[in-house]
Amino acid sequence: MKTTVILLLMWVAFLAPLGRAQEVSSNITELTTKNIDFAMDLYRLIASHHDDNIFFSPLCMSTAFTILAMGAQGTTRQQILKGLRLDTLEQDERPELLAELFHELQANITQDGGLQLDQGTAMFVHLQFEVLKAFSAQIQKYFNADSFNVDFSNSKASMATINEYIKHKTGDKVTDMISKIDPLTQLMVVNTIFFQGKWELPFIAKSTTNQRFYVDKYNIVQVPMMFNDNNFYMARDTNLKIRILKLPYLGGAAMLIVLPEKTEDYTSIDDHINAEVFQGWLKQLKKMRMEVNLPRFKMEQSYEMHKILPDLGITDIFTSRANLSQISTVLGLQVSEVLHKAVIEVDETGTTAAATTTVGIVAKSMPFRFIVDRPFFVFIYHEVTNTILFMGRVIDPTKK
Incomplete structure (x- = not known):
């Protein structure tokens, strides 16, 4: 049986x-x-x-x-x-x-x-x-x-x-x-x-443009790159040479984007990620104004x-x-x-709830940019309990 x-x-x-x-x-x-x-x-x-x-x-x-x-x-x-x-x-x-x-x-x-x-x-x-x-x-x-x-x-x-x-x-x-x-x-x-x-801070659909995504040194693909300019939470892990971006959803969940520096291979952090490291990233997140480019995939x-x-x-x-x-x-x-x-x-949409987008008046000089144009890791987690609902890595966003 x-x-x-x-x-x-x-x-x-x-x-x-x-x-x-x-x-x-x-x-x-x-x-x-x-x-x-x-x-x-x-x-x-x-x-x-x-x-x-x-x-x-x-x-x-x-x-x-x-x-x-x-x-x-x-x-x-x-x-x-x-x-x-x-x-x-x-x-x-x-x-x-x-x-x-x-x-x-x-x-x-x-x-x-x-x-x-x-x-x-x-x-x-x-x-x-x-x-x-x-x-x-x-x-x-x-x-x-x-x-x-x-x-x-x-x-x-x-x-x-x-x-x-x-x-x-x-x-x-x-x-x-x-x-x-x-x-x-x-x-x-x-x-x-x-x-x-649904994004708490929706991406601007009309600002999505085709841009380069560097799968590796030898493979470059064109992807629809979404754009947003707002206040987001970000952190750096200098030991692992990565940057972390939090994109919040309505209702108590968030997506965490983990992006290795350009000089680093994405596999270099595989053996170092555990609960202590992940929870440490969440504690280090700081709010700042930035421009975010993320592939639609x-x-x-x-x-x-x-x-x-x-x-x-x-x-x-x-x-x-x-x-x-x-x-x-x-x-x-x-x-x-x-x-x-x-x-x-993953796309630009939330509901037609542009009113939920936070609008701040700030002095705009050279904004910080978080450009996801190379392989990255993604975690979707419940914020209060830090429970990981989904996780993965995106090597080539054009491949389903």
């Missing part, structure tokens, strides 16, 4: 945030720190396979595998939690603690109601397969999971049902996610995250995570050694594949 887990991260479009002051518990702060370190671990593994664009949702991945950990025991559970960097948070006397923390984190992210972020979990269960009631109740309680019965032996019908669910949960942005289903599949877990952000990235996660020590769950006895009493359950798909679309 096989269990298939599908993870996907969805779409980012339009762009703009500043959150209200909220109390974040020390446990949530620690969870966020662990999630950032997991995000960097996963990024480095993906980056080690190629030099192309990268985009994924670490929150989507960690949420889905925390759900699997709730259904696992023994070495299988230990490997998952260690791979996610969450093993130090676990308490034997409180086995539901991690689920409670993820539930609290989700509440923190969405409590303002202004952030358009929808994270969903669903179980698709084979007609003759019985999921333990305790497991169903837990993922419903902590992750608000939907549950559906499907006939996996009818691959075409079950595939259509699941793809329609994914399409609906992602605002029609991800279609035909599943291209094949093993008839032996007994359970499929789908985790989706959909984000749509769109990416769609897919990953077979079952081929990547074993390098984080998560191995047994993909083999006959898997212990998923908290999900079902059926013997032989194992995860056959983990699919993750991420889509991002």
Whole structure:
């Protein structure tokens, strides 16, 4: 018997945030720190396979595998939690603690109601397969999971049902996610995250012009370069020789652009980024007037995570050694594949809300310029908790 887990991260479009002051518990702060370190671990593994664009949702991945950990025991559970960097948070006397923390984190992210972020979990269960009631109740309680019965032996019908669910949960942005289903599949877990952000300070559409983007020393492409002139937050990391720019969204999220200096190769910082470094960047941000040039780009990235996660020590769950006895009493359950798909679309638009743009009267001499005309890193994060929702790197913005 096989269990298939599908993870996907969805779409980012339009762009703009500043959150209200909220109390974040020390446990949530620690969870966020662990999630950032997991995000960097996963990024480095993906980056080690190629030099192309990268985009994924670490929150989507960690949420889905925390759900699997709730259904696992023994070495299988230990490997998952260690791979996610969450093993130090676990308490034997409180086995539901991690689920409670993820539930609290989700509440923190969405409590303002202004952030358009929808994270969903669903179980698709084979007609003759019985999921333990305790497991169903837990993922419903902590992750608000939907549950559906499907006939996996009818691959075409079950595939259509699941793809329609994914399409609906992602605002029609991800279609035909599943291209094949093993008839032996007994359970499929789908985790989706959909984000749509509007810039707090929209770019000026009529100012977008085609400009050069230097992929490397030998490859130059033309990209539609957006323009904005406003008060933004920026920082420098002199050790890593990078500049950091924060572009806020309405509703409490922000995009962080990390741009290596022209003399630096973008791979030179890969081994140095961790939670401490990332959180340090956020603390160093200072507000200043500047001109920003950022490419308009769109990416769609897919990953077979079952081929990547074993390098984080998560191995047994993909083999006959898997212990998923908290999900079902059926013997032989194992995860056959983990699919993750991420889509991002960045353009000038917010809503037609030019009135929200801050206008200041300043003496304009030579403004500071932040020109993103070479490979850069992108992080989309929730400002109050510092939770990374999405991250990646853009090597060539003309390639989807």
